Amino acid sequence: MPKIKTSRVSYPEGWELIEPTIRELDAKMREAENDPHDGKRKCEALWPIFRISHQRSRYIYDLYYRRKEISQKLYEFCLDQGYADRNLIAKWKKNEPYVGPCNQGPGKQPGHLPLPLFGSKVEEELSSSAHTHTLCCLLSALAES
Structure with a gap:
């Protein structure tokens, strides 16, 4: 008999503050992925997806590094769960004047x-x-x- 996966993700403290924005950006991402791209080049069809992905990563980056409104635990959780792009944030942090x-x-x-x-x-x-x-x-x- 196969094992039943019961691993639920426990959200760190402060998740309630950013959850509505993350969910809204996820909904926009689903719309962009399901949007018909007839007549567009392949790269043009991907532009909205990249834009939303960058927007979500930038939101988390700003909350942690600029405004300092989220904890390191919540920041790491967002990176581990794929809500933000770790490499993109590293690039922004490196190029910060x-x-x-x-x-x-x-x-x-x-x-x-x-x-x-x-x-x-x-x-x-x-x-x-x-x-x-x-x-x-x-x-x-x-x-x-």
């Missing part, structure tokens, strides 16, 4: 690269400072002006 206050000068914080200033309005404002200007210096000067 350094954004932070620049008050220590170049070379003292990771991600500081000197940038040339060529006749900009910001050049006049920053010309009085003693160190080579970095991207975060320029961004903070632009935000102030």
